[in-house]
Amino acid sequence: MTIPLDSAAKLLGLLASGELTARQATQASLDRIAATDPEVGAFTFVNTEAALAAADSIDQRRRDGQPLGVLAGVPIAVKDVLCTTDMPTTCSSRMLENHMSPYDATVVARLRAADAVIVGKTNMDEFAMGASTETSAFGKTTNPWNPSLTPGGSSGGAAACVAAGDVPLSLGSDTGGSIRQPAAFCGITGLKPTYGRVSRYGLIAFASSLDQVGPMAFDAVDCATLLNAIAGSDASDSTSLPVETPDFTAGLDRIEGELRIGIVKHHLEAEGLDPEVRQAVDDAIEVFRDAGAKIVEVELPHSDYWVPTYYVIAPSEASSNLSRYDGAHYGHRSPVAASDAGDRGPLVATYCRSRGEAFGAEVKRRIMIGMYALSAGYGDKYYVKALQVRRLIRQDFDSAFQNVDLLLGPVTPTPPFAMGEKIDDPLQMYLCDLFTVGANLAGIPALSMPGGLTSNNLPIGIQLQAPPLQEAKLLQAAAAFQRATDWHTKRPL
């Protein structure tokens, strides 16, 4: 039989009915990875033996009639920014090349409790900084649709392994669009939940006030199943929200009440928005209109400030979060002999060399920006000002959601771009986040789903955004769209 690695729902059905064992599903996933990964490069680590052992344990418990978790036997890949005790956690950085975390991230612990089979860790931009997975210290990930293109970033590996059919599910993290943009580039569905919906404990911090872990899968239904497993408040994360977790898979077959969808005209007329992306958005609007949704134009007056605000706040927090990598306690330490430490002395020389050697150019650039933005005399001018603008951006969303249930628009200005196209032009790379960073600054949930193909047969993503904690609404709308269209079923050739 064909093992359906493109659908967690189908796999769960076959596993539950006994037509398939967890070992068979896991072995199929490992075989698929062995076949695709030499070209795609989505994985930093494949945990073959542990995955098979976990699968066998699940099969044994199923035979014994013991209760099993909601993802029992489903292979899953985890972005290498999440701490795991049985695999290295590198953040795709030389700094943590050999880092073994002493603990599991809360989401990883929840995956294990749900009896998902974690097959490996996925490649990413170093410390989640980038939009192309080209800044990984361990080699690039290619787009399964076309190996000359990037898969997007920073969760490029997490998106590519799903698109390549290695696993039906993966976990990514999204600080400024890092789940949604690669999901769009790889033709899959990805959800950035409300800030605080999913625990950040064990998510290696890039920008703490923006980071959020989220599900990546072929469709909205599978995203909902995965979100069920990982969402919920966590006593180890003070910023996790003390709210009940609804069943996100419930009611996905219908849309409750009249759906009002907001369109930001300013975004659709943005300079640099690719015409094919624009066309896909227009088509998606028509799909919803045909399904009975009311389309309303709304304004987000401060959206021109999203990118500048983001590129002050994110690097500021990053410069602080990355201070701990000083070569003293863990990670890369440059051997510095007292005799050649120079005027700075061996301690400062160790700091400088360890960080200098182990951090890549993009990480260094953001540390420098952040240090500058926080430094005495500039803190008020940049950082504090950015916090003030951030509040206005949140207010824009609050006002818009007075009139609409969801916002619909592009995920990215362009379809997937070529390897090397933007890597030497940071500003161009930063503009990839044009439409996605707003949701992170405001803390609202946002979803990317396949909404078309270019004339070159490349995926185009559609973004839906919702008010805080309205993930169920997002998933309902995405599921409705996926019933009406077949873009999410398209696969790389």
Place this chain on the structure above:
Amino acid sequence: MLSVDQPYEIVIGLEVHVQLRTTTKLFCRCATQFGAPPNTNVCPVCLGMPGALPVINEHAVQLALQTGLALGSTIPPMTKWDRKQYFYPDLPKGYQISQFDLPICDGGHLTIADPADESQTRTIRLIRAHLEEDAGKSMHDEANGRADSRIDLNRCGTPLLEIVSQPDMRSAAEAKAFLTELKLLLTYLDVSDCEMQEGSLRVDANVNLKIEKAGDTIATPIVEIKNMNSFRAVERAIAHEAQRQYHEWEETGLTIEDRTKRTFGWDDAAERTVPQREKEEAADYRYLPDPDLLPICLSTETVEATRAALAEFPAVARQRLQADYEIKAYDADVIVNQGRGVVEYFEAVAKGSGDARRASSWIQQDVLRTMKEQGVGIGDFAVSADTLAELLGQVSAGKLDNARARDVFQHLLEKGGSVAEAIKALGIESVDAGEIESLCQELLDANPQVVEDVRGGKMQAIGSLIGQAKKKNPNVNPKQFREICLQLIESAG
């Protein structure tokens, strides 16, 4: 203040770091226990491991709140956490979680006895008190020509309250009085054990001079003397630093306008303040609000409930002991300054014996002296308050004289047991009035000169008979003996 000996006024502000009496650390559940083997009381959170997140210890907040209220601080409705960034090997995150612009306690004051005139008080104003986590400890071993450094991170994350005074103190004695009273208050509140040798109370002093010259007041540059861990060190360091600054000013003429604040240490062995390595430029801590922690909002109800439940302050106890037990201010002071345990002991003895003044005098003399000799606290003192109360009750009732009572006390200290058992063991028996009367008559008859002297108005002549009486019967109460002798002389006259 100005005199020929000291042609300047010293200006002193203190920063006191108090370790709060919590069982676990400020942001994790590791033990704060002192003296554990290096790096045993640590976890991913206090080690700053990648991905770990802080969670506030509510008890530390409560203790800080109690302290602030006792110091008359204003408690702002919201307080938040900030990161103070600097690289140091015993600071594993590369930043310390502290409070920058919104400390938990704002303002306040502490009233102390004026060391220059004990009948007067001085009020030392406070700027603020804020919570922060402690760093670890570096140990440098430069033996064998190698510069080995080891780091113990057990102390990382220990909760500290930093209490910052205004520069209101004008002498080393005042600084010592401030610290003594502060320590007393903190131990009354039970918010800290204030064990200075264990680092539970550490002091930095900011010192400079005001020098009168030709009608002008000149201020010398400020020096911060860091990390002193005994009151004696503080007193001596300030006294030394004042001299040093005066001589420096005489030599260089530099004033506060010419030189930024410098950091000195106190060399206890050499008894002098020594400059620490000069920073190349002013430290830039690049503070930012910690995005991993939520601000704390303290409701008026919480603040008021805490205020209502506060333990009695030493200043209040001094007044109350004078009023309730009719003891002198000096005596109340001695008892209160010994700590809350001694006050409780005193009150129990005073109430149990019905003789507060006797209780006060016995505690100040016999109890405190013995405690000092034995090096024990009141909690470990061998004679319980109930037992001492019973003993003193018998003295007041005339059943025992002071000398015999001291014998009983000594016996209780050495052998324990009850007052009755001690009296029996010492062979103390009460002597009946008839027996004393015949003894008096016998001795008066044998000493006509004494009778003569008494008749001539020299009452103290009886004293020479008391010794003889004691020899004949050690249980004779001298007071009773004296009274009966006088009665006999009078009736015979």
